[in-house]
Amino acid sequence: MKLAYVFVEHPIHHLDHTFTYCADGYTLTRGMRVQVPFGSKTIVGFVEKVEDISDEEVRRFPYTLKPIISQIDQFPLLNEELYELGNWMAQRYIAPKISCFQCMLPSKLKPSSTHGSIRMEAWVRICKQNDTKLTAKQQSAYEDLQKEKEMLRSVFYEKWKIPGKKLIALGLVEVFEKEKKAILENIEKNKEEEFILQEDQKKVIAQVEQEKHHRVFLLHGVTGSGKTEVFLRLASKEIEKGKQVLLLVPEISLTPQMVKRVKQRFGAHVAIYHSGLNAQEKYEQYQLVKEHKVQIVVGTRSAVFMPFDRLGLIVMDEEHDTSYKQDSTPRYHCRDIAIYRGKYHDAKVLLASATPSLESYARAHKGVYALLQMPHRINGNFPSVRIVEMRKSVAKGESYLLSDALLDAIYDRLQKKEQVILLLNRRGYTPILRCISCGYVQMCPHCDVAMSYHKEEKVLKCHTCGYSMNVPTHCPNCHEASWRYLGLGTQKLEEFVQIKFPDARILRMDADTTTRKHAHENLLKSFDEGHADILLGTQMIAKGLDIEKVTLVGIVNGDALLNRSDYRSAEMTYDLLEQASGRSGRGEYKGEVIIQAYDPNHYAIQCAAHHDYLSFFQQEMQYRHLTGYPPYRYLVSMVFSSKNNQDVQQSVEAAMRILSKKENCKILGPAQLHKIRDEERCRILLKGKDEQLLIHYVKDVYDKHLQTKQKARLDIDLSPYML
Numbered sequence: 001m002k003l004a005y006v007f008v009e010h011p012i013h014h015l016d017h018t019f020t021y022c023a024d025g026y027t028l029t030r031g032m033r034v035q036v037p038f039g040s041k042t043i044v045g046f047v048e049k050v051e052d053i054s055d056e057e058v059r060r061f062p063y064t065l066k067p068i069i070s071q072i073d074q075f076p077l078l079n080e081e082l083y084e085l086g087n088w089m090a091q092r093y094i095a096p097k098i099s100c101f102q103c104m105l106p107s108k109l110k111p112s113s114t115h116g117s118i119r120m121e122a123w124v125r126i127c128k129q130n131d132t133k134l135t136a137k138q139q140s141a142y143e144d145l146q147k148e149k150e151m152l153r154s155v156f157y158e159k160w161k162i163p164g165k166k167l168i169a170l171g172l173v174e175v176f177e178k179e180k181k182a183i184l185e186n187i188e189k190n191k192e193e194e195f196i197l198q199e200d201q202k203k204v205i206a207q208v209e210q211e212k213h214h215r216v217f218l219l220h221g222v223t224g225s226g227k228t229e230v231f232l233r234l235a236s237k238e239i240e241k242g243k244q245v246l247l248l249v250p251e252i253s254l255t256p257q258m259v260k261r262v263k264q265r266f267g268a269h270v271a272i273y274h275s276g277l278n279a280q281e282k283y284e285q286y287q288l289v290k291e292h293k294v295q296i297v298v299g300t301r302s303a304v305f306m307p308f309d310r311l312g313l314i315v316m317d318e319e320h321d322t323s324y325k326q327d328s329t330p331r332y333h334c335r336d337i338a339i340y341r342g343k344y345h346d347a348k349v350l351l352a353s354a355t356p357s358l359e360s361y362a363r364a365h366k367g368v369y370a371l372l373q374m375p376h377r378i379n380g381n382f383p384s385v386r387i388v389e390m391r392k393s394v395a396k397g398e399s400y401l402l403s404d405a406l407l408d409a410i411y412d413r414l415q416k417k418e419q420v421i422l423l424l425n426r427r428g429y430t431p432i433l434r435c436i437s438c439g440y441v442q443m444c445p446h447c448d449v450a451m452s453y454h455k456e457e458k459v460l461k462c463h464t465c466g467y468s469m470n471v472p473t474h475c476p477n478c479h480e481a482s483w484r485y486l487g488l489g490t491q492k493l494e495e496f497v498q499i500k501f502p503d504a505r506i507l508r509m510d511a512d513t514t515t516r517k518h519a520h521e522n523l524l525k526s527f528d529e530g531h532a533d534i535l536l537g538t539q540m541i542a543k544g545l546d547i548e549k550v551t552l553v554g555i556v557n558g559d560a561l562l563n564r565s566d567y568r569s570a571e572m573t574y575d576l577l578e579q580a581s582g583r584s585g586r587g588e589y590k591g592e593v594i595i596q597a598y599d600p601n602h603y604a605i606q607c608a609a610h611h612d613y614l615s616f617f618q619q620e621m622q623y624r625h626l627t628g629y630p631p632y633r634y635l636v637s638m639v640f641s642s643k644n645n646q647d648v649q650q651s652v653e654a655a656m657r658i659l660s661k662k663e664n665c666k667i668l669g670p671a672q673l674h675k676i677r678d679e680e681r682c683r684i685l686l687k688g689k690d691e692q693l694l695i696h697y698v699k700d701v702y703d704k705h706l707q708t709k710q711k712a713r714l715d716i717d718l719s720p721y722m723l
């Protein structure tokens with residue numbers, strides 16, 4: 001009998017072993033999908049291995065083997081490289097294998113219990129030689145189709161609806177179905193956009209070109225130094241050699257300019273892959289790569305799994321961006337995967353940023369990555385930065401929202417018809433509702449999180465789970481009606497700015513104004529075209545924007561991030577300030593940046609004001625060294641969660657029993673229980689010098705957790721972001 005070992009998706013995702021089925025009559029290999037019976041259901045799984053066993057062995061099997069129901073693929077969906085990558089991810093991130101395979105595929109191809117169907121399209125072709133008398137029109141339609149061999153039925157009908165239908169009725173033409181494919185846009189290549197390269201650009205390109213084999217480069221190039229042009233030149237060389245190129249960006253909707261430039265340079269041969277596409281669109285882009293219809297892919301995190309088979313170059317723009325990390329199992333980092341694939345294909349990997357992550361820069365510093373530098377702006381000038389000490393200005397009676405200095409600067413720009421960006425660093429700084437007689441804060445009933453007040457709709461919303469409620473008339477604690485709104489949100493800021501500048505046209509960009517599809521692009525386009533004077537928003541406006549007329553960036557609460565109890569808060573502050581100030585003065589006009597801060601002497605703020613990444617790096621490394629945080633130590637987090645807090649407690653205790661015996665690592669936690677979406681959560685952090693050892697320890701906890709059939713869920717996160 002032929003046996004197939006199959007990975008299946010199961011709601012209890014604890015099950016990380018294969019299930020065995022009888023595969024008699026099927027020709028299967030690793031990486032193909034099959035339908036199998038599971039309990040009373042039929043589900044889809046992935047073949048891991050096929051094996052022949054003797055009748056004797058079949059008889060000794062502890063249970064009767066059920067046969068496979070059907071075979072879905074004729075060819076393996078994942079090639080050897082991707083299959084091995086899945087195994088590697090499962091080990092490294094301690095995640096179920098099936099989840100690793102799933103995250104590599106567009107949802108239409110996922111071997112899941114709810115698998116989507118692929119859209120088909122009707123085509124027509126000639127199926128019988130013509131031996132009857134046709135009308136002139138029918139004859140022309142017939143000949144047209146004969147020339148083309150086959151045509152999309154819709155295209156055929158556009159021209160020949162009535163004669164076409166008649167030909168089908170006569171049995172001369174038949175309709176058949178084919179998978180729906182992406183139609184490649186017919187874009188004219190635009191060579192004129194190519195610039196004469198600057199010295200910095202030439203040098204960097206030469207350094208990368210010199211290397212003939214896999215190597216990881218870190219390009220530290222200030223904002224506006226012309227990195228994109230470097231990517232395009234390098235890409236074009238690889239494509240000439242017949243290689244494929246992957247260009248990773250943090251968020252497509254925030255980088256419409258990048259997509260436009262790539263398309264202008266490479267014409268139609270570009271696939272775009274990001275989370276804003278629907279399932280069918282994703283599938284179509286995926287097929288373009290698989291069938292070698294395109295040589296270059298521009299995409300976000302998940303594009304790193306595209307089915308390339310001859311990669312020459314992977315570029316990861318804004319490599320420090322946190323959206324490169326997946327925030328559900330498997331919690332992979334796109335950079336890890338890019339480097340893995342680069343090695344496999346002997347391809348070059350170029351990480352680029354104006355504010356590289358500390359880990360990457362430390363590696364480049366040690367020579368693990370090759371460090372490349374572009375310290376000059378193309379237009380020659382950096383924006384000047386002014387820091388406003390808020391403690392002083394508020395004491396003088398100025399507004400705590402916008403200081404006089406910033407108000408004056410805005411006024412000046414409005415007079416000159418230039419544009420302004422105002423950034424409100426809202427994370428950890430949302431407007432909350434507090435009772436002033438007893439101090440009660442309205443919390444989300446489902447999460448241990450304070451509700452945020454949304455003025456336009458006059459409701460309270462939970463930013464963690466989305467729950468919304470009306471403002472209670474009286475405080476539920478002391479029954480007084482004395483609510484006060486604390487903190488500062490984008491809506492309140494907008495209102496304030498509008499009062500100060502009644503004629504100014506203001507655009508607001510935050511999570512509330514960008515829920516609809518294409519909302520991002522539309523807002524940015526509108527600002528770019530000059531339909532507004534002031535763009536006001538949260539961190540999402542700090543990224544990638546290149547708008548000529550912006551000459552002032554005001555950062556309303558520059559140090560809000562510093563108050564967080566996250567070891568990365570200084571790094572995040574530096575990134576945000578440097579990236580945001582990079583939006584100012586990109587054109588011919590000189591730019592200015594004003595940072596309002598309560599703690600103006602903090603090195604993150606001072607270094608950003610001087611555009612001095614290296615000093616920031618050195619001071620921050622010292623701090624990390626002293627406190628024992630990455631990149632000097634590694635971290636792994638284990639989060640136990642369940643609706644029932646006893647389940648959580650039991651699992652945490654079991655984990656602590658195992659971990660307390662381990663050496664060469666430090667246990668941080670268990671932290672207090674914390675409720676999110678009605679689930680109790682508890683985290684244990686493991687810290688140590690040896691990453692492999694930590695993974696090994698956590699795997700131990702994970703295996704025992706599964707073996708003892710613990711009820712709580714266990715989520716593992718290697719190098720977690722939020723602490």
Ligand code: ADP
Nearest residue numbers: 195196197198222223224225226227228229378
């Ligand atoms: P970065 O990605 O480093 O922030 P960009 O690639 O967006 O910078 O380049 C900044 C600006 O300079 C863009 O408007 C770009 O068109 C322009 N640019 C890039 N390279 C050159 C060059 N060699 N000569 C003239 N302009 C250039």
Ligand code: ZN
Nearest residue numbers: 444447462465
């Ligand atoms: Zn909530």
